[in-house]
Amino acid sequence: MSAIQLMVDEHKNIKRMLGVIRKYCFKVLKNEDVDYKDFYKIIDFVRNYADKHHHGKEEDYLFNRMIEEIKGPAEKLVRQGMLVEHDFGRLYMQNLEKALIAFEKGEEEAKLDIIANAIGYTDLLYRHIEKEDDVVYKFAERSLSKETLEQLDADCEKVEEEAKEKGIQDKYLNLINELESKI
Numbered sequence: 001m002s003a004i005q006l007m008v009d010e011h012k013n014i015k016r017m018l019g020v021i022r023k024y025c026f027k028v029l030k031n032e033d034v035d036y037k038d039f040y041k042i043i044d045f046v047r048n049y050a051d052k053h054h055h056g057k058e059e060d061y062l063f064n065r066m067i068e069e070i071k072g073p074a075e076k077l078v079r080q081g082m083l084v085e086h087d088f089g090r091l092y093m094q095n096l097e098k099a100l101i102a103f104e105k106g107e108e109e110a111k112l113d114i115i116a117n118a119i120g121y122t123d124l125l126y127r128h129i130e131k132e133d134d135v136v137y138k139f140a141e142r143s144l145s146k147e148t149l150e151q152l153d154a155d156c157e158k159v160e161e162e163a164k165e166k167g168i169q170d171k172y173l174n175l176i177n178e179l180e181s182k183i
């Protein structure tokens, strides 16, 4: 499988979790029974699967090659678009974590910040993923040399193997299944 196809498939997994997040927030809104500890599992997924495992491959192997090889328009797209959005995603998770801690300390109003940051993250990521699937990845496939794309495939395959040894993919796919079964 090509690295780009692998990343498109990872987007599908991430979107499943975005669906879970929305459903959890709706339960919070309706004051239904919610296991708030699950939000920490969601943060773990976002930080270690969506960000470290997936964005890591984009940032370390795809985006920097696009900047080096395509330059101009690719640099603008990556630096002012994709990387900024990755950072906004990290901020939403920090704020979500703070809100969860405040809620656990008894601040009911923190529910607002839980919903706002979790939903803000999903909205950001849906749009981000759409842009990558429809524009950024296609641009890379069209514009990078065959050798560079082959090197990208090899680098990503190595990352996948190392992650597999640590059980990363299984752990987070199981978590999606677990949380989906609760909504």
Ligand SMILES: [Fe+2]
Binding pocket: 055, 058, 082, 086, 128, 132
């Ligand atoms: Fe991205």
Ligand SMILES: [Fe+2]
Binding pocket: 007, 011, 054, 055, 058, 129, 132
């Ligand atoms: Fe992505």
